[in-house]
Amino acid sequence: MRYSQFYIPTKRDVAKQDSVNAYLLNKAGYITQIAAGAYALLPLAVRSIQKIEQIVREEMNAIGGSEVVFTALQPQETWEQSGRWDDPNFKQIVYLDPEAGMTFGATHEEPMTIAVKEKIQSYRDLPVVLYQFQTKFRKELRPKSGLLRGREFRMKDLYSFHPDEASHNEYYETVAAAYLKTFDRLGLDAYRVKASGGVFTEHISDEFQVVCPTGEDEILVDHQTKTGFNKEVEDQIPKTRHSKLERVRAIEVGNIFHNGTKYSEAFGLTYLSAEGSRHPVVMGSYGIGITRLLGTLAELYNDEHGLKLPVQVAPFDIHLIDLASEGKVGEELYQTLTQQGYEVLLDDREEAAGIKLVEADLIGAPVRVVHSHKTAQEGKVELKSRQTGQIELIPKEDLTSRIAKYLAK
Amino acid sequence: MRYSQFYIPTKRDVAKQDSVNAYLLNKAGYITQIAAGAYALLPLAVRSIQKIEQIVREEMNAIGGSEVVFTALQPQETWEQSGRWDDPNFKQIVYLDPEAGMTFGATHEEPMTIAVKEKIQSYRDLPVVLYQFQTKFRKELRPKSGLLRGREFRMKDLYSFHPDEASHNEYYETVAAAYLKTFDRLGLDAYRVKASGGVFTEHISDEFQVVCPTGEDEILVDHQTKTGFNKEVEDQIPKTRHSKLERVRAIEVGNIFHNGTKYSEAFGLTYLSAEGSRHPVVMGSYGIGITRLLGTLAELYNDEHGLKLPVQVAPFDIHLIDLASEGKVGEELYQTLTQQGYEVLLDDREEAAGIKLVEADLIGAPVRVVHSHKTAQEGKVELKSRQTGQIELIPKEDLTSRIAKYLAK
Numbered sequence: 092m093r094y095s096q097f098y099i100p101t102k103r104d105v106a107k108q109d110s111v112n113a114y115l116l117n118k119a120g121y122i123t124q125i126a127a128g129a130y131a132l133l134p135l136a137v138r139s140i141q142k143i144e145q146i147v148r149e150e151m152n153a154i155g156g157s158e159v160v161f162t163a164l165q166p167q168e169t170w171e172q173s174g175r176w177d178d179p180n181f182k183q184i185v186y187l188d189p190e191a192g193m194t195f196g197a198t199h200e201e202p203m204t205i206a207v208k209e210k211i212q213s214y215r216d217l218p219v220v221l222y223q224f225q226t227k228f229r230k231e232l233r234p235k236s237g238l239l240r241g242r243e244f245r246m247k248d249l250y251s252f253h254p255d256e257a258s259h260n261e262y263y264e265t266v267a268a269a270y271l272k273t274f275d276r277l278g279l280d281a282y283r284v285k286a287s288g289g290v291f292t293e294h295i296s297d298e299f300q301v302v303c304p305t306g307e308d309e310i311l312v313d314h315q316t317k318t319g320f321n322k323e324v325e326d327q328i329p330k331t332r333h334s335k336l337e338r339v340r341a342i343e344v345g346n347i348f349h350n351g352t353k354y355s356e357a358f359g360l361t362y363l364s365a366e367g368s369r370h371p372v373v374m375g376s377y378g379i380g381i382t383r384l385l386g387t388l389a390e391l392y393n394d395e396h397g398l399k400l401p402v403q404v405a406p407f408d409i410h411l412i413d414l415a416s417e418g419k420v421g422e423e424l425y426q427t428l429t430q431q432g433y434e435v436l437l438d439d440r441e442e443a444a445g446i447k448l449v450e451a452d453l454i455g456a457p458v459r460v461v462h463s464h465k466t467a468q469e470g471k472v473e474l475k476s477r478q479t480g481q482i483e484l485i486p487k488e489d490l491t492s493r494i495a496k497y498l499a500k
Numbered sequence: 501m502r503y504s505q506f507y508i509p510t511k512r513d514v515a516k517q518d519s520v521n522a523y524l525l526n527k528a529g530y531i532t533q534i535a536a537g538a539y540a541l542l543p544l545a546v547r548s549i550q551k552i553e554q555i556v557r558e559e560m561n562a563i564g565g566s567e568v569v570f571t572a573l574q575p576q577e578t579w580e581q582s583g584r585w586d587d588p589n590f591k592q593i594v595y596l597d598p599e600a601g602m603t604f605g606a607t608h609e610e611p612m613t614i615a616v617k618e619k620i621q622s623y624r625d626l627p628v629v630l631y632q633f634q635t636k637f638r639k640e641l642r643p644k645s646g647l648l649r650g651r652e653f654r655m656k657d658l659y660s661f662h663p664d665e666a667s668h669n670e671y672y673e674t675v676a677a678a679y680l681k682t683f684d685r686l687g688l689d690a691y692r693v694k695a696s697g698g699v700f701t702e703h704i705s706d707e708f709q710v711v712c713p714t715g716e717d718e719i720l721v722d723h724q725t726k727t728g729f730n731k732e733v734e735d736q737i738p739k740t741r742h743s744k745l746e747r748v749r750a751i752e753v754g755n756i757f758h759n760g761t762k763y764s765e766a767f768g769l770t771y772l773s774a775e776g777s778r779h780p781v782v783m784g785s786y787g788i789g790i791t792r793l794l795g796t797l798a799e800l801y802n803d804e805h806g807l808k809l810p811v812q813v814a815p816f817d818i819h820l821i822d823l824a825s826e827g828k829v830g831e832e833l834y835q836t837l838t839q840q841g842y843e844v845l846l847d848d849r850e851e852a853a854g855i856k857l858v859e860a861d862l863i864g865a866p867v868r869v870v871h872s873h874k875t876a877q878e879g880k881v882e883l884k885s886r887q888t889g890q891i892e893l894i895p896k897e898d899l900t901s902r903i904a905k906y907l908a909k
Contacts, residue, residue: 102618159541162535
């Protein structure tokens with residue numbers, strides 16, 4: 092991509108924000124604020140989010156999920172039928188057009204349960220596993236921390252339907268394992284943390300938390316087993332584990348819930364067993380905050396110069412700057428690297444060298460390649476790793492083989 | 501994809517619907533209705549929509565667009581500032597949470613104009629071209645015709661910002677050409693139709709219409725030049741063209757608008773010219789109804805047996821049925837065809853042959869491959885083109901070379 096044809100509104104000065112991710116993603120031109128708790132994703136963020144979603148998609152497909160896209164719009168009456176409309180915790184966060192009688196999807200248990208009724212008749216139709224990447228709306232009273240707690244955010248939510256508790260519980264563990272693998276692929280070291288279900292369920296649920304000093308949650312973790320406990324379940328922590336637990340701050344990036352038959356019974360979702368008797372379907376819900384993942388990565392992968400997202404989620408692989416040949420060598424390297432499948436941002440603007448170099452660090456592509464008068468004299472280019480800061484001068488013809496070691500995903 | 505692990509709720513009987521697309525997409529398990537004018541996209545539709553969006557994305561990138569994702573949430577006060585809040589045409593279609601003071605994106609001129617202020621300072625920063633795939637909400641009084649007129653739908657909207665009328669008008673023609681190319685790639689024969697801007701602009705605008713007997717628009721078209729006129733501009737049609745025009749029904753799949761400086765002036769979006777004087781930016785808006793495209797394709801590509809979407813947007817390339825070898829040959833062909841890059845739906849269910857064959861026609865993959873006792877005796881498989889209905893028996897080892905001619909995209 093040529094910088095001159097791509098929209099990157101970096102900023103020299105940004106007002107202090109309430110979080111590192113809001114400050115850096117704004118300054119580096121990834122996002123812009125539309126309203127309190129509502130951020131537009133600009134082109135750099137769109138590229139990162141698409142990569143994050145593709146990794147999550149692959150892992151959800153691998154555990155038998157079928158991708159759907161439900162509507163945000165949900166009739167208010169379906170929330171009354173499930174009993175959630177009378178839950179004050181929900182009522183205060185749900186956007187509603189009272190005249191139209193429509194709510195805006197804060198979560199999707201109701202329409203999913205209603206929808207699968209057209210498929211699930213007998214035990215042979217189970218399990219059903221549906222997931223989506225969807226925009227969620229929640230009227231946060233105190234939206235804060237940039238992409239970490241917003242009023243509108245992108246979420247991957249998966250819903251699973253099973254004949255009984257045993258098969259649900261088995262699948263619940265399958266999802267938990269897939270979640271840990273997903274976060275690991277994204278460059279996040281997630282802990283599985285026991286939690287109460289909050290407003291979602293009366294059953295115990297699990298959260299996936301990433302340890303981060305700026306996180307809003309306070310949890311107790313065991314670093315050896317990568318597990319932990321939410322504050323709300325403290326009284327349930329076995330005494331034998333107390334000595335191994337450390338109190339840390341963390342960001343919740345995913346959660347999984349056991350819904351039992353709450354929604355199946357509300358909407359009459361039953362199936363005929365092999366023995367010919369009718370039973371309510373057992374359901375689970377599983378969420379990953381997609382935009383929050385980008386916020387979390389920004390909180391963890393940065394330094395005083397800007398962002399340094401992991402290669403698998405960075406918007407570009409290579410930031411290419413030609414300061415010496417009126418763009419000729421830059422264009423040549425751009426063609427070569429692009430043809431080899433690398434995603435290259437070529438800074439083809441008429442700007443001062445200092446500005447270009449500072450912006451490369453701010454945006455944070457894993458590799459920066461600079462062709463300057465100094466490197467040109469030796470027939471070399473400068474290669475810098477954003478992660479380590481290490482710089483090396485290498486012959487132009489060795490660039491592509493050398494670059495591969497920095498960009499293994 | 502194995503059918504048993506994929507969610508396809510086909511239906512034997514579907515109540516009569518108000519449109520062919522609602523009826524067929526519902527019966528074939530592509531969509532399900534959540535509320536009046538709100539349809540969930542099920543896995544088959546998600547696959548088609550992703551292919552449609554990728555074609556649109558490629559064409560928007562080719563004309564210099566940078567992809568963004570803005571929020572649906574927009575502060576009511578920004579609509580008051582642009583003057584659209586007082587337009588009764590808009591007020592009645594916009595979902596609003598009055599308590600939160602937030603509207604739900606019916607269109608995005610306001611936030612786009614406000615956002616680009618952080619980038620556009622001088623003439624050197626122009627043009628700016630942003631586009632997004634976004635969910636739009638419009639409180640249709642009479643939602644109808646399935647995916648053709650809904651309360652919530654997916655849209656590609658592009659916004660362009662220029663220094664003056666001349667450069668805007670030039671880009672407007674660039675987008676018009678890109679739209680015709682996009683629709684052509686999708687298998688749609690679109691006409692460029694002069695129209696009034698309706699509630700969007702006082703300027704003349706263009707619509708892109710696909711001739712379809714079930715369309716809700718009535719337009720006058722010249723089949724030779726592939727152009728036409730909306731009813732609203734009839735009095736502006738040159739007399740010399742009257743004899744060449746035919747009155748037809750059509751579906752509007754895209755539209756492009758000249759906004760002039762309406763939004764720039766409302767939000768103070770100006771730039772410094774090379775001569776050092778300050779001017780308001782000239783803006784254009786360009787929409788394509790993404791979910792409506794799927795509805796339009798379903799209206800046009802079908803027969804009495806079901807859907808037959810073009811190969812470039814069909815959810816799968818090949819529908820594979822093995823009726824003879826307890827799944828052995830089916831599995832073998834599935835592996836071979838998948839490894840060659842084809843998207844194959846293998847019907848691995850325990851269902852009657854008749855049901856499987858009927859469903860293949862209903863879902864409408866471009867190629868159906870059947871291995872049966874009859875074909876097995878000769879070492880052959882049956883290959884059927886969904887588009888032409890033509891059937892041929894070919895040796896198993898010739899399948900992959902033969903199939904390529906049906907699946908050129």
